[in-house]
Amino acid sequence: ENAYRGISHSRSRDTPGNFTVLSRIQCNYEDILTHLYKVTNEPEYLRRAIDISQKSIDSARKADIISWIAESSWKIARKHDILGEHIEAADNFRLASKSYVKVAEKIPQLKDFYQDHASYMNAWSEIERAKHAHKEKKYRMAKESYEKAAELHETTKQWEYLSPNYLAWARLEEAEDLSRTEHTQKAREIFQQASKLFVKAGESIETKLKTIEAE
Structure with a gap:
């Protein structure tokens, strides 16, 4: 939930620096989802982690x-x-x-x-x-x-x-x-x-x- 708040907050500022922050937040959230998969063995967590990683790529691309x-x-x-x-x-x-x-x-x-x-x-x-x-x-x-x-x-x-x-x-x-x-x-x-x-x-x-x- 905190990760989602951070992602929403960072999206409001269209600068390379903020896309850097956004990408890092998304990476951290991906780590959490991956850990949840390891604990629960629920594939849905991997699906969500893939989706977040794709968004992290978009942010990293904008931050170059x-x-x-x-x-x-x-x-x-x-x-x-x-x-x-x-x-x-x-x-x-x-x-x-x-x-x-x-x-x-x-x-x-x-x-x-x-x-x-x-x-x-x-x-x-x-x-x-x-x-x-x-x-x-x-x-x-x-x-x-x-x-x-x-x-x-x-x-x-x-x-x-x-x-x-x-x-x-x-x-x-x-x-x-x-x-x-x-x-x-x-x-x-x-x-x-x-x-x-x-x-x-x-x-x-x-x-x-x-x-x-x-x-």
């Missing part, structure tokens, strides 16, 4: 704060993922990626940092497309999207260690496709490859965790 646009698009994408709406999630991850590219251009000294985020968001867009394709039993398309996700992770410094995980998922989708077309022997071989890649992915993640803990 591109990084906030990217962050809100990221939040929206994650919520669509939780709701099983993978195409909507993919589209919003792509929007987040485009915003991070703009931030990278706007702040040259942080270009590598934001470019990494742009690639990571693109990777997640492909992951969501892979999930959608799998749901539709389009395993070859899912495989291709997971491969793209792995390649995009490979280009980043911060998330490079996750690349083997998505290569493993790509092989799993390939095996599913072969199994469906009755290439059982080949499918078995690819399943074994996927299994080995998942082991490698686990080792990669474990190594990364140890590195983080040692810092």
Whole structure:
């Protein structure tokens, strides 16, 4: 309720500074709605959080704060993922990626940092497309999207260690496709490859965790 009062109050002044305040209030309200979803498991709270995040994007755009646009698009994408709406999630991850590219251009000294985020968001867009394709039993398309996700992770410094995980998922989708077309022997071989890649992915993640803990 207090958030609503703040939003209504801020709307009455059409200046970049007030749109900055408005966007921050909307972000805070989105956090509250997300927490309520975690407590109640009621999807309606996620729907409302998505709506508020969209409004936060509008406010951030008027305040010309591109990084906030990217962050809100990221939040929206994650919520669509939780709701099983993978195409909507993919589209919003792509929007987040485009915003991070703009931030990278706007702040040259942080270009590598934001470019990494742009690639990571693109990777997640492909992951969501892979999930959608799998749901539709389009395993070859899912495989291709997971491969793209792995390649995009490979280009980043911060998330490079996750690349083997998505290569493993790509092989799993390939095996599913072969199994469906009755290439059982080949499918078995690819399943074994996927299994080995998942082991490698686990080792990669474990190594990364140890590195983080040692810092």
